[in-house]
Amino acid sequence: MLLNIENKSEPVHSFALFQLGFRPFFLAASLYSIVAIVLWTLSYSFQWHPGAILQFGNHFLWHGHEMVFGYGVAVAGGFLLTASMNWTGVQTIRFTPLALLFSLWLLARILPWIDSIPLIIPATLDLLFLLALTIAITHPLYKARQWDQVRIFTSKFLTIFISNLIFYLGVFKVIDGGERIGLYGGIYLIIALLLTLGRRVFPFFIEKGVGVELTLKNSKFLDISSLALFLLFALSDIFLPQLWVSGLLAAALVVVHGLRFVNWYTNLIWNKPLLWVLMVGYGWIILGFLFKALSAFGVISPLIALHAFTYGAIGIITMGMMARVILGHTGRSIFNPPKSLNIIFGLLLVGAVVRVLLPIILPEQFVTMVLISQLFWVASFTMFLWNYAAMLIQPRTDGRPG
Incomplete structure (x- = not known):
């Protein structure tokens, strides 16, 4: 339940952004949510339609994709990179490997805004990020032999990967209507992750956080x-x-x-x-x-x-x-x-x-x-x-x- 793992013998770095998975992804997701909504406001309310947005087909598709596969996946990834370590006691990626993983996410957000770079390149990086993130999250679960956890999170993140792939194949006119299938698939998978994590931690947080003895009811x-x-x-x-x-x-x-x-x-x-x-x-x-x-x-x-x-x-x-x-x-x-x-x-x-x-x-x-x-x-x-x-x-x- 997000318990702290201590290693007091390890030196502490003054710049801690890549010490643990939640740090870069929570910071970037929060920043990007502001940037993406400001850009969406300019596009929707003030009819500003740059090529970076139109590459996705229209501004509605860009907005939906970036809030789901940009913001939503970054938060989920940062949370689970931290949680999987705490559930298992196995160190998740940090420092250079974490920075490289984060770079895949960041490049997939930035490169569409460079006119000379075709969308296929950031799309490929976006998909590689999801595969790498899935491995990074499930590796400690695998080492700890927590097979139920491996099954749950591998299946969910691979399906997010498939949803994002279908979205891009729709944008590239390979799958008719793939944009809607992929976008709704991504939304429902993030909702599924929230429901899964909520079932695990919401009652626990409430019981421990209200300051009185309390046992909440759960039903199989x-x-x-x-x-x-x-x-x-x-x-x-x-x-x-x-x-x-x-x-x-x-x-x-x-x-x-x-x-x-x-x-x-x-x-x-x-x-x-x-x-x-x-x-x-x-x-x-x-x-x-x-x-x-x-x-x-x-x-x-x-x-x-x-x-x-x-x-x-x-x-x-x-x-x-x-x-x-x-x-x-x-x-x-x-x-x-x-x-x-x-x-x-x-x-x-x-x-x-x-x-x-x-x-x-x-x-x-x-x-x-x-x-x-x-x-x-x-x-x-x-x-x-x-x-x-x-x-x-x-x-x-x-x-x-x-």
Whole structure:
């Protein structure tokens, strides 16, 4: 559960960015989320369409791809490079190997903006990054013979790789409609990762973090049914033309995850920002399923459901997990986080409400709502970096490596 591994005999470096996997990927993901949303704002709201974006087919596809396979994968990778070491006691990559892995991700983001470089080159680097990341995450699990973990995370990251490959093959006109298949595949796989990790750590964090004796209820039936239903939902939503199938499965997932949410919920979370942010993010996953069910029957736009999953769930949960991991793995107390976290998380939550809920009520103001939500995202992540960037670059406060 992200326990600290100590090696007091190892020298501590003053520049700690490549000491452990979460450091470069959390820093770069947060920075890139700001840059990518600013570029998206210029493209969507102010009709700026440079060649780097148009290489992806259109600005919608570029935006979706970079937020999922750029931002989302970077956060997931940074988290699991840290978690896999803590679950196994086996050191994950660091220093030069970590810098090389990070360089693959970074080049895949930068090279499309160089006009003389065709998209096939950054696309290849992007795919190589996912393969290398999969190996880096699962290697310690393999050495520790944690076969269930190897199976879970190898399958998920290889499927993310396949989704990204299909997306690029769609962009290159090899697979008709590959862009949508790959993009939705990537979104649902990141949601699957959040649900998998959430099942492991959310109740644990809440039980240990509220300051009183508390045992939360878990259900084997909910564990199995949520997994099976989500797999069927994702496959049907991506591949079946009959929208009512995915709509009914989404409705069933609202019930299943609603029951789990009730089992985990306690009013004691609300004075603990590192706890309430996770449960609020989980609530957005449930809202995503609800809106997906409604959109399948023509009640609301499918874009509402899409952004409940992405802006609401992925945005809020990933920021919450980064905030917690950075504190715990730089020698700081997770029980005494920065006082500004309520504001930082609150800005992102308000942005999600503006992007997802207000367009339902005020559809004629859709474009304005999108612009306002973009500003809230940028403000939230800017404040997040103001508080956390130095922690990611500097050594641990307790003098230990990591």
